[in-house]
Amino acid sequence: MSRFSSSRKAWLVHYHELVKTWTRRSSNSFDGEDVAHDAIAGMLEQEGARISNPKAYLHRSAANSLIQRQKREQPALTIPLQDLTEQDHPTVSGAEEAAYCGQLSEALLAALDELPPVCQQVFSYHRLEGWTVPEIASHLGLSVSSVEKYLTRSMRHLQLKLQQFSS
Structure with missing residues (x-):
């Protein structure tokens, strides 16, 4: 056998x-x-x-x-910036840190622009808005599996493109 x-x-x-x-x-x-x-x-x-x-x-x-x-x-626990108190807002102390943050922001936007629109939407809803995968699937009319695949694709792409910024 x-x-x-x-x-x-x-x-x-x-x-x-x-x-x-x-x-x-x-x-x-x-x-x-x-x-x-x-x-x-x-x-x-x-x-x-x-x-x-x-x-x-x-x-x-x-x-x-x-x-x-x-x-x-399960939704990630996030707090929108507008709900934070003034002392809890992230700050940048010097010119070097400000330049680094600016470069990182530009690289992130460029990397996101390279993705298909649906990947951009899924990433934005999940990581920036704090939506769950099922909420995104329902809103976009996609299957949960498709949303997970788009999110994985987005995260891998961003990880690859933003490697230079990791410490």
């Missing part, structure tokens, strides 16, 4: 139970199915590894995936 067929049987035996359990535990049925499929895909990608307890592996992997999804969907 090939390794693929034994791996396939290992997850296939637990498939319906896994989907049922994680659909019940998640906020909606689609999240439950997604985490179940992600767990199965992760198990099948473990080419050389022997998984001694496929059921436990699948359930633990699904639980971890669901936790990560829920963390991503």
Whole structure:
């Protein structure tokens, strides 16, 4: 029997139970199915590894995936600048720091201009406005997965373009 067929049987035996359990535990049925499929895909990608307890592996992997999804969907705690008191506003003390901030701002704007408009919108809503991924998806009429991909693409692009400013 090939390794693929034994791996396939290992997850296939637990498939319906896994989907049922994680659909019940998640906020909606689609999240439950997604985490179940992600767990199965992760198990099948473990080419050389022997998984001694496929059921436990699948359930633990699904639980971890669901936790990560829920963390991503929680809004980041941000306070708009206009709500800060005057002494809490960020300040720049010298000319060198002011020049550095100016260069960083220009580089950020240039890097954002290189992105497609939808990536710019997703980045702005998420990082500047503090919206959650589901809120952005609903507002733009996109799937949550698409918004996550646009956000990831934006962050990778900005990280690459702004490397020179990291300390």
